[in-house]
Amino acid sequence: MNCVRTSAIRAAATSRFATAAAAAPRTAAAASMQVRHGSSIDTSEYQSPFLGATAYRTTKIPDFSKYRVPAGTARKNQVFSYFMVGTMGALSAAGAKATVQDFLVSLSASADVLAMAKVEVDLSSIPEGKNVIIKWRGKPVFIRHRTPDEIMEANKVDISKLRDPQPDAERVKKPEWLVMLGICTHLGCVPIGEAGDYGGWFCPCHGSHYDISGRIRKGPAPLNLEIPEYEFPEEGKLVIG
Numbered sequence: 001m002n003c004v005r006t007s008a009i010r011a012a013a014t015s016r017f018a019t020a021a022a023a024a025p026r027t028a029a030a031a032s033m034q035v036r037h038g039s040s041i042d043t044s045e046y047q048s049p050f051l052g053a054t055a056y057r058t059t060k061i062p063d064f065s066k067y068r069v070p071a072g073t074a075r076k077n078q079v080f081s082y083f084m085v086g087t088m089g090a091l092s093a094a095g096a097k098a099t100v101q102d103f104l105v106s107l108s109a110s111a112d113v114l115a116m117a118k119v120e121v122d123l124s125s126i127p128e129g130k131n132v133i134i135k136w137r138g139k140p141v142f143i144r145h146r147t148p149d150e151i152m153e154a155n156k157v158d159i160s161k162l163r164d165p166q167p168d169a170e171r172v173k174k175p176e177w178l179v180m181l182g183i184c185t186h187l188g189c190v191p192i193g194e195a196g197d198y199g200g201w202f203c204p205c206h207g208s209h210y211d212i213s214g215r216i217r218k219g220p221a222p223l224n225l226e227i228p229e230y231e232f233p234e235e236g237k238l239v240i241g
């Protein structure tokens with residue numbers, strides 16, 4: 001009987017101990033939850049790894065100190081920079097000018113073309129009352145050494161009755177020398193000298209008559225014979241063009 005009671009006591013004690021042991025972890029977990037969510041936690045002890053602790057730095061900044069400009073040398077560098085910029089600017093401007101100049105020169109007429117642009121005539125070889133025809137830029141040019149009578153005849157014409165009114169003085173630089181293009185103003189034939197009804201030039205193509213000043217007097221031509229650019233650079237010399 002005693003033996004049975006002893007066994008019952010032991011069983012009850014073991015059961016109480018097991019219950020206590022099972023309740024202990026639950027109490028610890030509850031305490032832990034309370035610490036994690038509780039408002040009474042003291043955080044002053046926390047240290048961030050990003051607040052400058054040397055042990056946590058991961059960025060390495062190179063040392064640029066040897067590239068720094070020593071104090072007092074900045075002005076010297078500025079002068080050198082200005083000099084280089086100025087020199088390069090001047091060289092570039094000179095190069096650009098030479099390029100543009102060469103390009104424009106290449107567009108201008110060559111020396112042989114320029115030589116053909118002007119024709120020099122020795123007037124001493126043309127006697128009074130005679131015509132000479134020369135070629136200038138592929139066109140015929142009439143040069144007439146007029147007599148005093150021809151000059152007088154040219155001046156006494158009433159220009160108000162002309163188809164292309166023009167006084168003789170406007171058509172010549174020296175009254176004795178008449179210089180004009182030998183191309184009919186109708187359709188471009190070359191008139192014949194010392195012919196026609198007015199003693200000047202006659203175009204046989206359609207019958208135009210020009211007087212001793214080269215003005216149209218009769219026929220289908222609408223205008224006087226054209227006067228080219230010319231000058232007398234010295235006595236006895238004529239330059240056309």
Ligand code: FES
Nearest residue numbers: 184186187203206
């Ligand atoms: S081309 Fe001279 S009159 Fe016609």
